[in-house]
Every structure is written in structure tokens, then in C-alpha cells.
Amino acid sequence: MARGVAVLGVGMHPWGKWGRSFVEYGVAAARAALKDAGIEWKDVEFVAGGDTIRNGYPGYVAGATFAQALGWTGAQVASTYGACATGAQAIDVARARILAGLCDVALVVGADTTPKGFFAPAGGERPTDPDWLRFRLLGATNPVYFGLYARRRMETFGATNEDFAQVKVKNSRHGLANPNARYRKAVTLDEVMASPVVSDPLRLLDICATSDGGAAVVLTSLDFARRHTTDAVTLAAVSTVTPRFPNTIIEMPNFATDSAASVPAPDVPFKDSIARRAYEAAGVGPEDLDLAEVYDLSTALELDWYENIGIAKPGEAEQLLRDGSTALGGRIPVNPSGGLASFGEAIPAQAIAQLCELTWQLRGEAGGRQVEGAKLGVAVNQGLFGHGSALLAKR
Amino acid sequence: MRGAKERVAAVEGWFRMDEAEPRLLGVRCRACRTSYFPKESFCRNPSCGAADLEEIPLSRRGKLWSWTDNRYPPPPPFVAKDPFEPYSVAAVLLEAEKMVVLGQVVAGVDAAAFRLGQEMELVLDTLFEDEAKQYIVWKWRPVAA
16 A cells, blocks of 8 residues: 655635736745645745646746745755646655655645637747647537447437536535635526537536636645654545546647557546545545535536546446535535536646635534535546546545 | 638548548547547657557547537637627547547538437538638537438
8 A cells, every 4th residue: 555645735816717826826826835834934845836838837837936035945846747737746756755865844836817719729839839730620628528438428328408517506605615616606596507609518607718817735744744743634545546548538739639549448438547546556446435526617527527436336426416416415425525516627737626615524524514423535637638636535 | 703712621631522421530649549639749658658650530420418509709810700600519438549529510411400319421611711711620410301
């Protein structure tokens, strides 16, 4: 079984459309996490920053940007990027450094300031970049891919527009009790169904917004944590898996899947492998989970995740939703934070925010959205270009 | 009479500019026989990795794997019509290649009538045009039953 590291402190800057520098959100989140951990900034030996690609050069060197803003201390840094899974990569770099014995105390920070509307590719004419070409040749925005997955789910498993809408209804209720959520309003089924179609079958309220926000965690060795608290949450495993060849599910930003004509598709599809790798590393299974945070870029994708993380068999996710199992008070609450439905996406902060939520839940500090007696939680995420991420936290 | 605009591929070398028999152009590894679209310089099969690939035309027909109808104009570099006209995008499984390929659906097709697995075929159509040229791309079209 893999050794864990302690999550000694967590902190967030509320999600919104604040329009300020991402550095402000990151510093606010970092200060909150340091205070929560009960340590000083100058105690931090290593800083891992999750990069943002929409905020100029400071965003590409996020680790140093945050370290400079907090005040240079000579700490070592790393900056990582893995699309939507960026935060998990930053967490994993810090974790690996601690497990290798290279440091005891690491700070992980991610923050973003986002433009209005659809995410667009980075600027300039780049006819060899598939992320540029998919917009140019297909008009394939991210919601176009989400729409393809959602339609496929309806056709193969009988999911309905109402099922998708009920995911939003559930997550919006969860988000009511989260002071860091951007949207804190209970959404009704009728409101989702009355919102305009963006990429059929998905409507505006089925698709997550883009948000500003910041999240940070203080990770430490278990020995260091024991000197500060008797009962720290442990980050038991991190998965940053990539697909296995051939990947037969169309992946953003690609034009085609791999061909499975010569080499058969792997037994475990990519998205199923993401959480599985973390379970295997920690010696647990989906039946041991008390809660899950999953990446609901669309409502339909949340249903896919139920199956990908093993809490439902293929085709049975709708049943889990309909019978209330994944709502607060149910057998396995999913997205008690309110999920992306309540937050919108602040890319490099999002996986870190997921770990913040797991930590609050496992400590019993989640207030009105508390999953009673939670001992084990998973957070999963997928970034384009084949980035899987799963974080497993326990107490 | 106005002269017809020049028709040019919106992307070079991805498809055969043949209105009657259009084909996507991929490559196939001469060692392990795996096909790729778009073209690759190296075989991506981790058990192969050869660099000896030959250009091949992909199957023109396939089965509808999924579809969506996009109702809002994408940001640049997409060149949107003004006013914007919604379009559908189809994911089509090429059975011989066991590969799903995306493409816009030609205008005038009602996506609400699509059925999973129905036969689709590749055609060439205008992606956008400027004063002098029409820029051509591949699109999917349902095969008449």
C-alpha cells in the first residue's frame, strides 16, 4: 500500500466572476490554507503552482508567481499544467517530494481568471495545433464534445433530458450550503428544461460556467503532521493516469479516436482507469467510499462518472440518481460541494478545490453539506489531451 | 456573369479534393498496420513505434456513433456566418478502421431524425468563404435509406 501524506491545511478564495488578477485569489487561498494548517509561510519548503494559460507569463510560472507574491523565502518551486487536471499534477509533485524525503512541508496553489463565454484556443494562427484546428474546421467547442457524450448516453442507456436536469437540481441544492460556491440558488427542473439548448441535448444549465477562483492545500509528511495535530486527513493516493493505446472514446480536442483495428481496445477504458489506479494504490474499492467529488463539466458527464468510479454498473447511473443515492443523505453523496454546477470551472484551481472539499468533509467541518461520518472520499477529474486525475483522502 | 470562386481545402492534405469520391487521408503503419487520422509521423502503438507510414484513404462510409446540434457561434478561429446558422456535428464509426471520426453534418439535415448506427457518408462542402475563395472541408451526410 502506498504511503500517504497529510493534508494539514486547506483554503479557498470564493469562486465568482471577480475580474481581478488570479494572483490575488491564489494568495488569499494560500494564506487561508496556511492559517488552517497553523504554520507560517516561511515554514514552507516547497511550492507547487498550477498553471493558467489565459493570464500571460505569470500564469505559466504559477509556482514562482505565488511564491513571489507571498514574499520570496528561497523555497523551491515547480509549476505544472495538465489542463483541467492541473491541480492534481501540482498536488502530485508536492506529494512525491514529501514521500521522497526531500521536504516536510509543501504548499500547493492554483487560481484562475477566466474570460466570458466559451473557452477558446490560445491566440495566434496555429494550423498544426489540434486545439486550434478543432475550432477552425469543426466549430467543436467543449460543449460540442459534452453534447456528443450526452447523446451517446441517451441512445445507449436511455438517459433522459430530465435525468440530466436532475443532476443540476441536486448539485444546486448541495451548493446552497457552500460559502465558496459562485451560484448559491436552488435550481428547479423546470428552470433547467426552460434554459436554451447550447449543444443538443445539453442546455445552458446543464453546462458548467467558467469562473474565477483560487484554492490551496498545505501537504506535509505524516511525521510533521503528528507534531501539529492528532487526527490529520491523509491524502492516501493520487492517480495521474493517461489513456492506454488504443483510446477508443473520442477525446477533446481530437478529430478521431485511435484505431482498434490492429491492437484491441484495453480491457479497462481510460475513464474507468482513473479512479481505479488510486483505489489500487490505497488498497480500497468503490464500496468503501463515503462520498465522491466528480468533474461535472456537464450534468450528463456526472452520470458517466458514477460508472467510471465504480459506484454504478454501466447503464445504472440514472437509477442511482433517481433513487437519491447520490444526494446528501443518500448512500454515496456525489458532489456535496455543489460541484462545477455551483462553482463553474477555474481550471488550475479545481482539483485542489476538490481536495479542500474532501478535507472539510472528512474533518466533519462541512456544515450544512456535511456527509455524516465520512471516512473516505475520492475526487476525480479529467483534462483534455488525456489527463486523468483522482485523489483519495481518508481519515 | 460572376466567375466561380476558387475552391481550396481549408486544411492541406487531410482529405482528397475529389467531389465525386471524397476521402479522408490518413496513414497506416507498414509494420503493425494501425491506421491514424489525422496523419502521424510515427506509429503511436506503444508496442511498435515504427516511422514507416503510408498514406491511405479512409473508408467513405460509417455508422453514426453520436451527434450534437450546436446552437451558439464558437469563438475564432471558427469563421461564423452572420447571422449565425446552427450546425450539427456527428461522430461516425468507420468499421474497417475501428475509428470514430468527427465532422460537421451538411446543412439541411434534421438532427432530431438521427438514429444511432445509421449509415453516414463523407462529402465535401464549404466551411466558409471570403471575397476570392471558398474553403472546403469534409462533412458527414446521412445515406438515403
